Every structure is written in C-alpha cells, then in structure tokens.
Amino acid sequence: MSSSVATMTAAEIAALRERFPEALSVDRRRRWTHRAVAAGIVAYMAFCVWVFDITVERLFGGLGKMWIVVRSMLVWKDMASWDYLGIFQGLAETLGMAFLGTFVASLFAVVIGFAAARNVVPNRIIHHLVRRFLDLLRGVDTLIWALVFVRAVGLGPLAGVLSIMVSDTGTLSKLYSEAVENVDRKPIEGVRSTGAGNLKVYRFGYLPQVLPVFLSTSLYWFESNTRSATILGIVGAGGIGMQLSERMKVQYWDQACFIIVLILLTVAIIDTGSKWIRLNLIGRREL
Amino acid sequence: MLEIHSLEKRFGSVTAVDQVSLKIPDGQMVGIIGRSGAGKSTLLRLINRLAEPTGGQILYAGDDVSALRGRELMAWRARCAMIFQQFNLVNRLDVITNVLLGRLNYHGFASAMLKRFTPAERAFAIRALDRLDIAQAALQRADTLSGGQQQRVAIARALMQEPKILLADEPIASLDPRNATVVMDALRAINREEGITVVCNLHTLDTARAYCDRIVGMASGAVVFDGPPAELTIQAAREIYGVDGLDEALSESVTSTSIGPAPGAAGSTSAPSTRTAAA
Numbered sequence: 001m002s003s004s005v006a007t008m009t010a011a012e013i014a015a016l017r018e019r020f021p022e023a024l025s026v027d028r029r030r031r032w033t034h035r036a037v038a039a040g041i042v043a044y045m046a047f048c049v050w051v052f053d054i055t056v057e058r059l060f061g062g063l064g065k066m067w068i069v070v071r072s073m074l075v076w077k078d079m080a081s082w083d084y085l086g087i088f089q090g091l092a093e094t095l096g097m098a099f100l101g102t103f104v105a106s107l108f109a110v111v112i113g114f115a116a117a118r119n120v121v122p123n124r125i126i127h128h129l130v131r132r133f134l135d136l137l138r139g140v141d142t143l144i145w146a147l148v149f150v151r152a153v154g155l156g157p158l159a160g161v162l163s164i165m166v167s168d169t170g171t172l173s174k175l176y177s178e179a180v181e182n183v184d185r186k187p188i189e190g191v192r193s194t195g196a197g198n199l200k201v202y203r204f205g206y207l208p209q210v211l212p213v214f215l216s217t218s219l220y221w222f223e224s225n226t227r228s229a230t231i232l233g234i235v236g237a238g239g240i241g242m243q244l245s246e247r248m249k250v251q252y253w254d255q256a257c258f259i260i261v262l263i264l265l266t267v268a269i270i271d272t273g274s275k276w277i278r279l280n281l282i283g284r285r286e287l
Numbered sequence: 288m289l290e291i292h293s294l295e296k297r298f299g300s301v302t303a304v305d306q307v308s309l310k311i312p313d314g315q316m317v318g319i320i321g322r323s324g325a326g327k328s329t330l331l332r333l334i335n336r337l338a339e340p341t342g343g344q345i346l347y348a349g350d351d352v353s354a355l356r357g358r359e360l361m362a363w364r365a366r367c368a369m370i371f372q373q374f375n376l377v378n379r380l381d382v383i384t385n386v387l388l389g390r391l392n393y394h395g396f397a398s399a400m401l402k403r404f405t406p407a408e409r410a411f412a413i414r415a416l417d418r419l420d421i422a423q424a425a426l427q428r429a430d431t432l433s434g435g436q437q438q439r440v441a442i443a444r445a446l447m448q449e450p451k452i453l454l455a456d457e458p459i460a461s462l463d464p465r466n467a468t469v470v471m472d473a474l475r476a477i478n479r480e481e482g483i484t485v486v487c488n489l490h491t492l493d494t495a496r497a498y499c500d501r502i503v504g505m506a507s508g509a510v511v512f513d514g515p516p517a518e519l520t521i522q523a524a525r526e527i528y529g530v531d532g533l534d535e536a537l538s539e540s541v542t543s544t545s546i547g548p549a550p551g552a553a554g555s556t557s558a559p560s561t562r563t564a565a566a
Contacts, residue, residue: 003481004449005390005393005405005407005408005411005447005449006407008407008410008411012410013406013407013410016410016413016414016417017406017410019417020413020417020422020425022425022426023383023409023413023422023425023426024406024409024410024413
C-alpha cells in the first residue's frame, strides 16, 4: 500500500473506486447541470446588455457629464445664504419618521412573527394566510405605500411614518418568524418540562433566544429606513428628502451635496449607536 | 529532528511560552502535559507558525522554520499538520472536501479555486477516511457528524497533507472516553505505521502516560519535566499540575485500565470531571 499521494498506483485507485463509487466517481449529470446553469447566467447577462443597448461609448459619454455634476457638488458657494433651519428640521423629521415607523412595525412584528412561525402555529392554513399577508405588505415597496398614503393623509411626515410602518411590518415579521423557527429546541423542552403553559414557554423558552436577533434586525432596519426615508421625501412624504429633491430640481448641487453628507453622517452615527446598544443589551458573545 | 531553542512568546506582560528548548527526533510520540494556561497550545501554534514567536528559534532538519516567510511558511505549515480541540472543520463542506483541503498547499490558485483534485488525491482521501472508519460519511456535511467522527475527519485532513510532524492540540478534550480512545489509537497508529512525529497536548496525565514515548511537562510557560513516562513520579506530576490540579489531572483518564496502576492514580476510577479545558 503506497503511503503517499504521488505513489498511488492506477490499480489502487481503481480498487478504491470500486469500493466507494459514490465518493470517487465523477457525477456527470451534476457536472453538466452546473455547466448549463453557468451558461444560462452568462447568456442572460449578455441578452440584458444587448437589450439595454449598453455600449462602451455610452458608458464613457455618461461619465463625462457625471464629472460636471460632481465638480459643482464639490465647490460650495454662498454658504451664508443656505437654509440651514429647513435642512436640519428635515433631517430631524426623517429621523423621527424612521424611528416611529420602525418602532411600531417592530411591536406588530413581535406578535405576527410568532404567529407566522411554523413551530408556534403549526396549523398550515393559518400559517399560509399569515405568510401571504406579509408578502403583500412586503411585496409592495415602501415607495408605493408612500404614494398611496400621501394621497390618503396628505403631504408630510405622517404619510412617511405610515408607509415605513406598513412595509416594515411585513419585512420584520418575516425575519422575526424565521428567527423563531430557528430556535434551539433544547431549552424549550427544558422550560416545557417544568410544567409551563404555551405562553410561558414562548416567554421563557423562545423569547430569550430570539430577542437578540429581533433587536439587531430592528436596529438595522432603523438605519436602513433613515436612508430610505430620504426617498420618501422626494414623493412628498416629508423629511430631508423633500429638501434634497427641491435643491436638485433647481441644480443647487453644492447644497444637495451638503445634505447627502449630513445623511451619511447621520447613518454612521446610528450605526455606531446601534453597535453600542447591541453590545450592551445583548452582550459581546452574540456579535 | 525538530529543534526548539529558547522559544519565547509574550502577550504584553504575560509570557505564555518561556525559554522552551526541546529536541524531538523524527518518529517520536511526545505528549505535552500541564494545566490549562500552561502554554501548551501556544507552543504548538508557534511550531506551526500560526503564532509568531517573540524570541528563540525553531529548526527542522537544520532549517530555521521560525524565519520562514510567504510561500515557504505555507509549505512548512503543510509539512507540520495540526488538529484542534474543536476539530476546526469547515462545517458547510462535505467530509471528503474537508479532507481534500489538506492538499491546498500542493495546488496552484486556479486548480484550488475550481477544486481540481486529482483522482489519486481523491482516492488517497477516501482511503484515509476508510482507515479511520468513516468512509461511509464521505459525502455528508461535516457538521452532521459527531465530535469523535469530526476529529477523525480532521486527522484524515492532516494525513492528506503528508506531513512530517502532526501537532495535536487537546485532540480529545471535547470527546467522550470511547471516542477519545479511538482518536488516541489513531494518532498512535499514524505515529507507528507512517513514522510521523506526533506532538500531542493533553491535560490528563494517564492518557499521556499510556500513549506517548516521551512526556514534556509544562507549567507557567516553561518546561518543568522532560523524560519517558516511567520517570514521571508523583513529585514531578505535582510540580507540573500544582497540588490542587493533580487530582483533576489524574481523574480525567481515558485508558487508565489499559496500563498498570500508575503511581498515585487512585483517583483514576472516579467519574470524569465536567470541567471544560480551555485551550
């Protein structure tokens, strides 16, 4: 028996292949499936490039015009005359919209998330109905909800809060329910073995396991909503987005740039803050 | 011959490995014993160069491996295989792929990325698994196996590297006694049949005594005992483990019944301690 890879003889390899056919023989069908999938992806990409008429000239021509915009963004003029009050008010409004929307959506999601988890509600019909309802909330983008709510309750932050709330209830419930479905069964059995009823089992068997996931998910979505609340402003749902879109319409690129920098800073601060919160509420181990 | 000269590793003000000098001839099976925190793991990680020494030298066959960089360093790691207390397999890959990872150093970038392992390598891998009695699990995901099986996969990965030296960092500390015996038997078989030098960290005295040709005792980073198992007296053991640690070291036995009654091994029949050994 050869003791090194280099000295393995053909006879030895053949004998081993005979004994372990699944592990050693090449699965031709699988290999060809892989190749076919790869070819399909490449073909689809090429098709898209062709349909959208993406050409090198158009890409580089566009870059030239981009440069003009970038340059006027970097030169800040007449800074004394800028409407700082409006800008910071808009920023505060956006933060408030994102916070309120995410917070209320999280509260709904705790309940719906449990209801949508297969291990909590084993009834397949209910499970299905809840899931499809969540798909509806989620499948319609926040932006579409914003347009709907602007019509319903008028321009301003309320429409923004409602649209974030509705679409995030869908997203967060789904993410929460997946966390609930992935819990470790052992502690749950442990709690049940003490004679606790269902609700008590949820409270002490499930909740401690899923709470860190719930919290970090919601914190992430708060941050993400701060970003997307910017877009909501553009369709009239209040906040910094309204300020931004007004300035871009009249080509005040320098002020637009200032607002973008403020948004980036805000998001960075939220990110740092939520890291701190996670560290202190969840503990270092889960991170 | 693996030669270690006044090897030292400091973490800030803590000296984890303190002026360790050892000469390990080829083909020896060495057990390093000591309490957790004695510097055993750090010593192995220094030899494999997973950790950088802050002083001293490591020579293998006359070459200074403590000075290697880049490709040569990686080639050294391949020649000096390592297995770990927590197995350190890639859970999401199947068993045979985990074993074939032992060949990464022998492949270029493209063939490694495309997992272009040769038929000889695959056959060698399955034979290694078969010898460790887990070939039937070759296509299973690594995390579906039990601890004892995972450690055997890790040993097969190490064999795949065709190493000169096999470093084992607490290979049985996470295993039950039966699996621990299987793993220790496998390590000894590798040592005897392939002539591979085995350096094995163990925190239990009896296991080291039963399996190793030579025992090195460490305490607070320094070597305090070096000799054949027969010379390991109760006094020497007390120096390695301290007075409090000795009972514990003796009680966590694997095969205390397979060897004669060790001096002072009265505690070896008591139930295994539930203490988790920190690496």
